Every structure is written in structure tokens, then in C-alpha cells.
Amino acid sequence: MASEQTPKSASPLQVAKAVLGSFLGIRGRAAHESDVTQLKPAQVIIAGLIGAAIFVLSLVLLVRFIVGSAA
Amino acid sequence: MSAVIDSGHAHDEHAHGPYGGVMRWVTTTNHKDIGTLYLWFSFTMFLVGGMLALAIRAELFQPGLQFWHPEFFNQLTTMHGLIMVFGAIMPAFVGFANWQVPMMIGAPDMAFARLNNWSFWMLPVAATLLVGSFFVPGGASAAGWTIYAPLSTQMGPGMDLAIFALHIMGASSIMGSINIITTILNMRAPGMTLIRMPLFVWTWLITAYLLIAVMPVLAGAITMLLTDRHFGTSFFNAAGGGDPVMFQHIFWFFGHPEVYIMILPGFGIISQVIPAFSRKPLFGYSSMVYATASIAVLSFIVWAHHMFTVGMPTAGILFFMYATVLIAVPTGVKVFNWLTTMWRGSMSFETPMLFAVGFIFVFTMGGFTGLILAIMPIDIQLQDTYYVVAHFHYVLVAGSLFSLFAGFYFWVPKWTGRMYDEKLGKWHFWLSIIFFNVTFFPMHFLGLAGMPRRIPDYALQFAGFNEIASIGAFAFGLSQILFLWIALKVTVLGRGEEAGQRPWDGADTLEWTHLPSPAPYHSFHEQPVLG
Ligand code: HEM
Ligand SMILES: [Cu+2]
Numbered sequence: 001m002a003s004e005q006t007p008k009s010a011s012p013l014q015v016a017k018a019v020l021g022s023f024l025g026i027r028g029r030a031a032h033e034s035d036v037t038q039l040k041p042a043q044v045i046i047a048g049l050i051g052a053a054i055f056v057l058s059l060v061l062l063v064r065f066i067v068g069s070a071a
Numbered sequence: 072m073s074a075v076i077d078s079g080h081a082h083d084e085h086a087h088g089p090y091g092g093v094m095r096w097v098t099t100t101n102h103k104d105i106g107t108l109y110l111w112f113s114f115t116m117f118l119v120g121g122m123l124a125l126a127i128r129a130e131l132f133q134p135g136l137q138f139w140h141p142e143f144f145n146q147l148t149t150m151h152g153l154i155m156v157f158g159a160i161m162p163a164f165v166g167f168a169n170w171q172v173p174m175m176i177g178a179p180d181m182a183f184a185r186l187n188n189w190s191f192w193m194l195p196v197a198a199t200l201l202v203g204s205f206f207v208p209g210g211a212s213a214a215g216w217t218i219y220a221p222l223s224t225q226m227g228p229g230m231d232l233a234i235f236a237l238h239i240m241g242a243s244s245i246m247g248s249i250n251i252i253t254t255i256l257n258m259r260a261p262g263m264t265l266i267r268m269p270l271f272v273w274t275w276l277i278t279a280y281l282l283i284a285v286m287p288v289l290a291g292a293i294t295m296l297l298t299d300r301h302f303g304t305s306f307f308n309a310a311g312g313g314d315p316v317m318f319q320h321i322f323w324f325f326g327h328p329e330v331y332i333m334i335l336p337g338f339g340i341i342s343q344v345i346p347a348f349s350r351k352p353l354f355g356y357s358s359m360v361y362a363t364a365s366i367a368v369l370s371f372i373v374w375a376h377h378m379f380t381v382g383m384p385t386a387g388i389l390f391f392m393y394a395t396v397l398i399a400v401p402t403g404v405k406v407f408n409w410l411t412t413m414w415r416g417s418m419s420f421e422t423p424m425l426f427a428v429g430f431i432f433v434f435t436m437g438g439f440t441g442l443i444l445a446i447m448p449i450d451i452q453l454q455d456t457y458y459v460v461a462h463f464h465y466v467l468v469a470g471s472l473f474s475l476f477a478g479f480y481f482w483v484p485k486w487t488g489r490m491y492d493e494k495l496g497k498w499h500f501w502l503s504i505i506f507f508n509v510t511f512f513p514m515h516f517l518g519l520a521g522m523p524r525r526i527p528d529y530a531l532q533f534a535g536f537n538e539i540a541s542i543g544a545f546a547f548g549l550s551q552i553l554f555l556w557i558a559l560k561v562t563v564l565g566r567g568e569e570a571g572q573r574p575w576d577g578a579d580t581l582e583w584t585h586l587p588s589p590a591p592y593h594s595f596h597e598q599p600v601l602g
Contacts, residue, residue: 022361023369026404032357036266052368063389 015043019051097192100184101592102169103486108191109166110479114558116158116198121548123151128510128544130527131537144527145213146229150201152216153233156333157240158198160471164336165190165247167478168275170486172251174582174590175269177260177599182253190246197239204232215525217326220307220318224299231300234293241286248279255279260581262601269580270353273360274339277367281328281335284371289325292318316381323374331370333467335363337474338405341427343580344477345409348424349416350577355408362401362408369398379447380454388447395445399438406435421575422496426477429504430470437465440515455525458518464511469504476503476554483561484570485582488589491561499557502550509543 018035021027027035090098099105127147130138139147169187173180181187204211209227212218223230255276259268268276295306296318305311307318338359346353353359375383375391383391409431418424440462444450453459476499484490513536522533529537561567570588582590585599 018361021358023365024361024400024404026355027357027361029357032360033266036264048368052372055369056372059390059393060386062393063386066389067386 015039015047016051018044019047022048023051023055098188100180100188102173102181102184102187103590103592105181105187105191106166106169106171107486109162109169109194112191112194112198113159113161113163113166114555116154116162118551118555119202120151120154120159121551123147123154125545125548127151128541131529132541133538134529134531134534136528139527141527142213143210145215145525146205146211148525149213149215149218149233150205150211153212153237154198154201155467156216156329157237158194158201160333160467160475161240161244162194163475164275164278164333164471165244167271167336167340167475167482168247168251171482171582172254172272172275173258174485174586174594175272175580176255176258176263177581177585177595177601178254178258179593179595181250182258183250186246187250190243190250193239193243197236197243200232200236200239204229204236207232217319217322218293218296219322220296220299220315223296223318224307231297234297237293238290241290244282245286248282251275251279252283260595260598260601263581266357267601269339270342270356270359271336271339274335274342274363277363278332278335281332281367281370285325285328285332288321289329292321292325295321316378319378319381320374323377324371326377327374328367328370330463330466331366333471334474335366337430337471338363340474340478340481341409341430343578344423344427344481345412347481347575347578348421348427349413349418351412351416353408354411354414355404358404359408362404365401366398369394369401373398376445376450379450392445392447396442399442399445402438406431406438421480422491422493422500423477423481423575425497425500426473426480429500430473430477433465433469433473433504433507437462437467437470440465452521453518455523456518457514457522457524460524461511461514461518464514468511469507473503476500479558481575481578482582483558484574485586485588485590487562487565487567488570488587489561489565489567490570490574491557491567495553495557499550499554502553503547506543506547506550510540510547511543513537513539513543 014035017031018027018039021031096104096108099108126139127144130136130144130147169181172178201211207228209229211229212223212226212233214222214226214230218230218233255268255272295304298304299306299308299313305313307313307315309315342353342359373391373395375387376395379388379391413428420428440458444453444459444462480491480496517533517536517540520533522529572587573583574588575583581599581601582594586594
């Protein structure tokens with residue numbers, strides 16, 4: 001849709017950053033712009049699921065650690 | 072199609088106008104007509120639900136039983152909740168989506184015009200089932216809007232009617248969401264890239280995905296209820312090997328995303344109104360999009376904060392506690408961005424802006440009480456008390472409902488070509504926000520003092536605050552009659568100053584910059600050219 005096509009695809013790092021930015025709710029305009037032009041929906045969805053899984057797992061680990069040390 | 076007549080006042084020559092009379096509304100596939108239907112339907116349900124609320128507050132004005140039998144009182148609270156959530160708030164946002172999404176992205180209509188008609192016309196059927204259930208033997212469902220088993224596996228046919236109504240409304244929401252997603256992803260004008268999309272459109276895109284994800288979960292839960300009730304299954308019956316607590320897990324896996332479904336499009340409206348009346352672009356547009364997305368994702372992993380008192384392993388409690396508190400971060404980002412947008416803007420306070428600023432103020436209070444409830448040791452005391460009632464009315468009435476009012480005053484000049492009555496609009500705002508707080512603020516104290524929710528009678532020490540709350544509720548209800556008059560005056564009666572194409576100089580989305588007021592029956596038949 002954009003007039004100058006930018007078919008450059010995104011690096012895994014950029015995908016990860018986008019998802020992290022999404023979880024925090026903070027992302028700069030320029031980064032967002034390149035996200036929107038370079039990320040493919042499938043990439044974002046997969047990275048989002050991985051991100052959610054990591055988030056859940058780290059919470060579970062944290063909770064386990066706390067419960068374990070209390071007992 | 073031989074009955075299609077040219078209605079004369081159509082703006083474009085090649086466009087045909089609507090049918091005349093009632094058939095226009097029955098057969099319409101026009102996104103603006105359907106938006107109007109949704110909005111009138113939801114406002115009607117708002118008044119019905121409001122009447123039930125006043126019946127509740129009348130009973131609670133004094134301790135003791137004055138008006139209703141306890142069984143009927145429970146029907147009132149249940150139906151008030153169901154009607155407000157599924158009949159008033161959700162369809163109202165869909166009405167806004169219908170009107171605004173095509174105009175804001177430069178599309179001629181919704182992607183599936185006939186599906187759109189069908190999504191709407193299922194709703195009156197569902198509403199009839201809900202309201203009609205008061206008149207069947209045993210009366211309406213009295214299990215609360217959360218229809219917990221085993222209460223809900225025991226009631227009379229009113230419960231079945233509620234289940235059918237929920238099924239129908241769920242199907243309607245899913246079809247509406249498919250339509251909205253397809254429209255947004257496929258029908259944007261050239262140049263309307265995702266990054267330029269107005270926030271209202273973004274929030275609806277994300278909300279539509281949420282709806283598609285969780286409405287089937289609710290449908291599953293109530294189908295299991297139905298088979299437990301009539302076909303001998305025991306999903307939720309411990310005697311048959313089932314588990315009533317499982318109902319709560321499934322319900323809240325739907326229920327928590329559902330509360331975000333009711334607020335995210337409201338965030339979208341506020342994100343249009345605040346910049347327009349601050350005459351500044353929205354601060355942190357990208358953060359807003361990302362915050363919305365993350366709220367949506369995180370909303371799936373916090374559901375058991377509604378179940379702290381049910382009994383859970385400590386690890387589970389801590390998990391849901393931490394996750395819930397973390398979800399407040401992206402919500403806080405949004406509030407921060409709205410405030411920063413207003414900072415040093417040249418603000419003016421017409422009615423839409425009043426409601427938007429009022430929204431920020433009261434919604435934030437609701438967010439804070441949510442955080443307090445998310446702390447499990449506190450929630451053990453407060454669960455099922457009036458504190459929870461106060462929390463969710465702060466986020467739903469002062470949040471969702473006020474954002475709807477803001478959106479109505481903001482866009483009605485575009486819809487009708489006329490300005491609403493500004494003086495009455497301001498009255499409506501001040502009456503609403505004052506009496507909202509008179510009604511619901513005392514409920515915090517009631518909850519802290521231990522008054523349980525969903526009861527028709529209470530101990531004497533709660534009398535004072537209940538009296539205040541009831542007075543506030545009746546005044547709030549009356550203030551909404553003023554809104555009915557304001558809306559009738561500008562829409563049906565067509566009274567008010569001519570609005571002109573762009574009455575709000577700070578508003579810069581396509582419907583203001585590219586379309587006259589009132590927006591023609593068929594807009595953007597030719598794709599707009601964006602710079
Ligand atoms: C900062 C964000 C929020 C947090 C941390 C939060 C937290 C909570 C918690 C812990 C409860 C359970 C209280 C209990 O039953 O003991 C609750 C109930 C509720 N919340 Fe929120 N909430 C938040 C935002 C919202 C929003 C935005 C809405 C809707 C627009 C909402 C609607 C509700 C409703 C309807 C209930 C009561 C459900 C019922 O039992 O009938 N909340 N909230
Ligand atoms: Cu929740």
C-alpha cells in the first residue's frame with residue numbers, strides 16, 4: 001500500500017523488540033513505522049505467542065521460587 | 072430489487088437512496104443505517120437496564136423488604152447485568168464501529184453488508200427472550216450475570232431463555248467482528264496504511280479479535296450448562312463426576328477479556344476526542360497501539376483474580392496476582408499519554424471533551440480499585456462486597472458509558488449535519504458525573520464495611536450510605552432522560568445549528584476532512600486520495 005515498497009524483511013531481533021514493546025505498551029514512532037512495513041503478520045503472531053509463553057513461564061518460575069523459599 | 076426507489080435527496084447521482092418507511096430499516100445494508108439501528112437499540116436497552124437498576128436501588132433505599140420478594144430482587148440484579156453488558160454497552164460500540172470505521176478508513180461500506188444487517192437483527196430477538204423471561208414460570212434467571220453453576224443448573228425456564236439469548240448475542244458479536252476485521256484489513260483507501268489508521272479503528276480491530284477468541288468460550292460454557300440442565304450430563308455437577316468450579320474458570324476465561332472488550336473501543340474514542348480538543352496530535356500514538364495489543368494479550372492470563380476466594384494453591388494465587396498487577400502497566404501508559412496530549416495543548420471544553428476528561432478522572436479511580444482488589448489478601452475481605460460493585464461501575468459506567476457519550480457528542484454533527492444543544496450537553500455531563508459519584512462512591516465504604524452484594528436487605532449500620540446511593544441513582548437515571556431529549560432533538564427532530572463539514576477544528580480524520588456534514592448516505596464510493 002505504501003508508495004515506496006520496502007520488501008526488506010525484519011530480523012528476529014526486531015520482531016522480539018516489537019513484541020516486548022507491545023507488552024510494555026511503549027514503542028517509538030519510527031520503530032513502529034518500520035515494524036508495520038517490515039513485519040509479517042505470521043511473524044508477529046508467532047513471536048507474540050512465544051512472548052506470552054515466556055511471560056507466563058517466568059511468572060511461574062518466580063512464583064515457584066517464592067513459594068519454595070517460604071516453605 | 073424492483074422496489075428500489077430514488078429518494079430524491081441522495082447526494083451522489085449514481086447512488087440510490089433507501090427504501091421508504093419501516094422496510095428501509097428492516098432491509099438496510101447501509102453501514103450508517105445499521106449503525107443508527109445499533110445505537111437506538113442499545114440506548115433502549117440502556118433505559119430498560121436502567122429501570123431494573125432503579126428497582127434495585129428503590130429496594131435498597133432502606134433496610135428491610137419494601138417492594139420485592141428476594142427471589143425477584145435476584146432476577147433484577149441478574150437481568151440488569153446481562154442487559155447492560157450484552158444489550159447496551161457492547162452493541163453501542165458496534166454501532167459506533169458501523170458508523171465510523173468505514174468513514175475513518177475511506178471505505179464505501181462494511182465488507183459484508185448483508186451479514187451486517189443480520190448481525191443487527193438477531194439482537195432484538197435476543198432482547199425479547201431476555202425481557203420475556205420475566206414472564207415465564209419462575210421468572211427470569213436469578214443466578215447473577217455470571218450465571219455460576221450450580222445455581223444456574225437449578226433454575227426454571229427463565230434460565231434457558233437467558234442461555235439462548237446469550238447464544239444469539241454471541242453469534243451476532245462474532246459476525247460483527249468478522250465484518251469489522253475484514254473491513255479494516257481489506258478496504259482501507261490507498262495511503263491509509265496501518266500506521267496512519269486512527270486509534271478508534273485500531274482499538275476496534277484488536278477488540279474484534281478478542282471477541283472472536285472469547286465469545287465461543289462463553290458459548291461453550293452455556294451449552295454445557297444447557298446439557299447439564301436437560302440432557303443428563305454432569306459437567307458442573309460433582310455428584311456426576313463434574314466440577315462446579317470449572318464453570319467459574321471457563322466463565323472468567325471469557326469474562327475477563329470481555330471486560331476489556333467493553334473498554335478498548337472506549338479507549339479508542341477517547342484517543343480521538345482528546346487530541347481534537349487539545350489541538351495537538353495524540354502523544355505516543357505507537358505506544359497506544361502497542362498498549363492496546365498487550366492489554367488484549369495479557370487479558371487472557373488473569374482470569375482467576377475473580378476466584379481468589381474459591382480456593383487455589385498459593386502458587387496459583389501469586390501467579391494471578393502478579394499477572395493482574397502487571398496488566399495495569401499498559402493501562403497506565405494510556406492514561407499517561409492522554410494527559411501528555413493535553414499538556415500545553417490549546418484546550419477547549421465542549422461536551423465531548425468534558426466527557427473525555429471526566430472519563431480519564433473516574434476511569435483511573437476504577438483502575439486503582441481494580442489494583443486493590445487484585446491483591447489477594449485484600450480481596451479475601453472484599454470479594455462479593457459492594458467494593459467490587461463500586462470498582463466495576465467506575466470502569467464501566469464512568470469508563471465505557473462516558474466514552475460512548477463523548478463519542479456521541481463528538482460525531483453527531485457529522486451524522487446529522489447539526490450541532491447538538493451545547494448548553495444541555497454540558498448539563499448532561501455535570502449531572503452525570505456528579506450523580507454518578509454520589510451513587511457509586513459510597514459503595515466503596517459499604518464494601519469496606521462488609522456489605523455483601525446481591526442482597527435485598529441489609530444490616531442497619533449500612534442504611535446511611537445506601538440512602539445516598541439510591542438518591543444518586545435516581546438522579547443519575549433522570550439525567551439520562553435529558554440525554555434522550557438532546558439526542559432526539561438533534562437526530563429525529565433535526566434541530567440545532569448547521570454543523571458544517573468540520574465543526575471541531577482539531578479533528579483531522581477522514582470523515583472531517585473529506586466528507587460534508589451530514590455524511591452522505593453513500594460516502595467514499597470513489598476512493599479518497601490521501602497525501
Ligand atoms: C487496572 C485494571 C483492572 C484491574 C487490576 C482489575 C481487577 C479486578 C479484580 C481483581 C476483580 C475481582 C474482584 C472480586 O470479585 O473480588 C475485578 C472485578 C471486575 N472488574 Fe476489574 N479490573 C481492572 C479493570 C477493569 C475494567 C477496565 C473493567 C471493565 C470495563 C472491569 C470490570 C470488572 C467487572 C465487571 C468486575 C466484576 C465481575 C463480577 O464479579 O461480577 N475491570 N476487577
Ligand atoms: Cu477480571
